[in-house]
Amino acid sequence: MFTLKQLCVLALAFGSFVTLNANADGPRLGRPVSNEELAAWDTSVMPDGSNLPAGSGTAAQGAKIFAQKCAACHGENGAGAAASALQPKGPITSINAAEKTIGNFWPYASTLFDYIRRAMPWQQPKSLANDEVYALTAYLLALNKVIGEDATLDAAALAKVQMPNRHGFVMKFPDRI
Amino acid sequence: MNHRSDELPPVAGNGLLDRRAFLRGGMALAGYTVVNSAAAETLVDDAWSRVPGSVTQPYGERSRFEEKVVRTLTNPQGEPRVQNARTPLHLLNGVITPAGQHFVVAQAGAPDIDPARHRIAIHGLVRQPLVFTLEALARYPQVTRMHFIECGGNGAPLFSPQPLAATLQALHGLVSCSEWTGVMLSTLLEEAGIDPRAKWLIAEGADAPTLTRSVPLKKALDDTMIALYQNGERLLPSNGYPARLLVPGWEGNMNIKWLRRIKLTDQPGYTFPEAKTYTPLLPNGKAYNFYFVQEVKSFITHPSPGLKMNGAGLYEISGLAFSGDGRIARVMVSADGGKTWAQAALQEPVLAKSFTRFRLPWRWDGGSAILQSRATDERGNVQPTRTEFVAARGELKTVPPVAAFPNQHHNAVMSWGIDANGGVKHVYA
Numbered sequence: 001m002f003t004l005k006q007l008c009v010l011a012l013a014f015g016s017f018v019t020l021n022a023n024a025d026g027p028r029l030g031r032p033v034s035n036e037e038l039a040a041w042d043t044s045v046m047p048d049g050s051n052l053p054a055g056s057g058t059a060a061q062g063a064k065i066f067a068q069k070c071a072a073c074h075g076e077n078g079a080g081a082a083a084s085a086l087q088p089k090g091p092i093t094s095i096n097a098a099e100k101t102i103g104n105f106w107p108y109a110s111t112l113f114d115y116i117r118r119a120m121p122w123q124q125p126k127s128l129a130n131d132e133v134y135a136l137t138a139y140l141l142a143l144n145k146v147i148g149e150d151a152t153l154d155a156a157a158l159a160k161v162q163m164p165n166r167h168g169f170v171m172k173f174p175d176r177i
Numbered sequence: 178m179n180h181r182s183d184e185l186p187p188v189a190g191n192g193l194l195d196r197r198a199f200l201r202g203g204m205a206l207a208g209y210t211v212v213n214s215a216a217a218e219t220l221v222d223d224a225w226s227r228v229p230g231s232v233t234q235p236y237g238e239r240s241r242f243e244e245k246v247v248r249t250l251t252n253p254q255g256e257p258r259v260q261n262a263r264t265p266l267h268l269l270n271g272v273i274t275p276a277g278q279h280f281v282v283a284q285a286g287a288p289d290i291d292p293a294r295h296r297i298a299i300h301g302l303v304r305q306p307l308v309f310t311l312e313a314l315a316r317y318p319q320v321t322r323m324h325f326i327e328c329g330g331n332g333a334p335l336f337s338p339q340p341l342a343a344t345l346q347a348l349h350g351l352v353s354c355s356e357w358t359g360v361m362l363s364t365l366l367e368e369a370g371i372d373p374r375a376k377w378l379i380a381e382g383a384d385a386p387t388l389t390r391s392v393p394l395k396k397a398l399d400d401t402m403i404a405l406y407q408n409g410e411r412l413l414p415s416n417g418y419p420a421r422l423l424v425p426g427w428e429g430n431m432n433i434k435w436l437r438r439i440k441l442t443d444q445p446g447y448t449f450p451e452a453k454t455y456t457p458l459l460p461n462g463k464a465y466n467f468y469f470v471q472e473v474k475s476f477i478t479h480p481s482p483g484l485k486m487n488g489a490g491l492y493e494i495s496g497l498a499f500s501g502d503g504r505i506a507r508v509m510v511s512a513d514g515g516k517t518w519a520q521a522a523l524q525e526p527v528l529a530k531s532f533t534r535f536r537l538p539w540r541w542d543g544g545s546a547i548l549q550s551r552a553t554d555e556r557g558n559v560q561p562t563r564t565e566f567v568a569a570r571g572e573l574k575t576v577p578p579v580a581a582f583p584n585q586h587h588n589a590v591m592s593w594g595i596d597a598n599g600g601v602k603h604v605y606a
Contacts, residue, residue, distance in 0.1 A: 026317045026364045030307030038300050041438050044379050044389060047447045082258060095336065095458040095571040096583045108447045115449035119386030122257055122285060172465040177393045
């Protein structure tokens with residue numbers, strides 16, 4: 001490591017070193033960025049529902065969108081085709097991951113919204129409006145009997161959804177956190 | 178000194194010899210696939226010795242005789258689903274996986290990223306959100322580390338109640354090892370200024386599904402890096418070009434390829450892969466989550482299913498051992514299905530969270546044998562036997578397709594059955 005005095009000498013010799021301080025172990029070339037600039041990328045929704053966007057949708061609306069944009073891969077009414085089935089299956093009775101469904105396994109509803117918005121439809125991810133993502137989330141949760149058929153989801157309602165298997169997990173390495 | 182193999186006393190059952198025997202020299206080895214060179218032949222100048230060879234190309238290519246040494250693909254026609262490419266571990270040697278042979282699990286293909294336009298953002302619970310260009314990252318202190326990456330689903334079909342008629346490549350081809358060069362993530366996080374409330378980060382790729390995973394901040398500050406180079410050259414697109422997160426020893430899926438964003442948070446995101454996929458179901462109906470570590474594992478690559486023995490005689494048993502928890506301390510090998518064991522030699526250097534190759538001379542008598550390897554890491558973690566593993570993690574009710582992922586994180590001892598014809602197959606012992 002350089003001493004502070006050596007760094008000052010270096011900073012004088014090279015104009016580009018002006019942002020250096022005595023504790024830096026890198027050249028400090030990160031460009032400060034505002035949250036507004038990051039907004040298009042920052043779509044991570046947390047399990048407590050934080051960072052959910054404005055908008056809303058119903059299961060009925062979601063059923064129509066699903067038929068148009070999802071059924072080609074996931075099958076009619078989510079029965080499964082080239083991509084996995086999304087219908088409920090009853091309780092898990094083995095260690096086979098094929099038994100996992102949204103209703104019997106997923107711990108948080110936030111994951112559905114986050115993943116559909118960023119990754120679906122497979123051929124055109126990030127093409128859905130937030131209202132459509134809320135509607136599809138409502139449709140899949142209703143299909144899995146987690147919420148009622150007539151429910152409307154928005155940020156507040158989604159944050160309140162309790163998934164049935166919420167407490168079905170054991171953290172394998174809690175000491176690593 | 179010149180020892181004949183039949184002069185060496187075995188150190189364990191069914192012909193296992195002392196691991197130092199080869200160092201004494203003079204021992205003739207039989208090969209796994211090549212024909213014995215005992216037949217008389219007159220050596221001649223072949224055609225390639227009598228004309229000038231091919232012109233050197235800007236980027237070297239393999240011999241045309243090696244073209245079959247390739248990864249196996251689950252959807253070679255680009256079918257719209259997750260793509261898997263499995264490393265031909267039985268046809269490689271040493272500990273480095275060539276970049277083009279590195280395993281791939283890609284949710285939606287490899288993006289065609291222009292490095293001049295690629296950005297990596299660090300934000301969330303930081304003093305000052307920052308964005309980095311690759312040009313900027315090149316100015317940071319670089320480190321070079323050898324690390325394996327293993328898919329959490331490597332060996333998934335081995336939860337089968339019956340042995341599988343499959344090659345080593347099919348069973349364990351989702352693990353590879355490279356030399357990685359890049360910037361320590363801690364350097365960039367400290368530049369952004371870590372808010373004391375931050376406990377996790379969410380890392381995001383720039384691929385079509387912008388795959389995200391949560392990584393504990395403790396690990397991020399320990400040995401996590403942003404890898405820019407693999408085996409000396411820029412990452413291949415399928416391995417994350419131009420930048421990937423490298424979370425040494427932890428679940429492959431956490432090593433986010435095409436890294437574009439890191440958000441510091443006070444809680445994990447429960448992203449799709451960590452909420453649904455990498456959550457192994459347990460026999461008691463619960464499921465593990467945040468499994469993180471690829472636990473100590475080993476398997477014999479030579480011989481292994483996909484290769485054939487070539488007549489009785491002296492062979493070198495060789496294989497790979499690795500642990501997401503540190504260095505390999507010891508590998509034991511058995512040729513009699515686990516009744517007796519001999520300690521294998523470890524090829525130096527033995528590095529943490531990297532492949533370690535082990536070797537042991539073996540005099541095969543031409544009869545049936547069951548080969549096994551069992552690794553222990555420096556933390557004292559011992560690779561479980563299959564019996565121990567099934568007791569803890571259960572097994573499937575029916576035999577799964579070999580390419581399926583019915584569960585995750587399988588690291589039990591592997592058994593290869595050798596028959597009198599030299600065939601090698603997966604067995605349970």
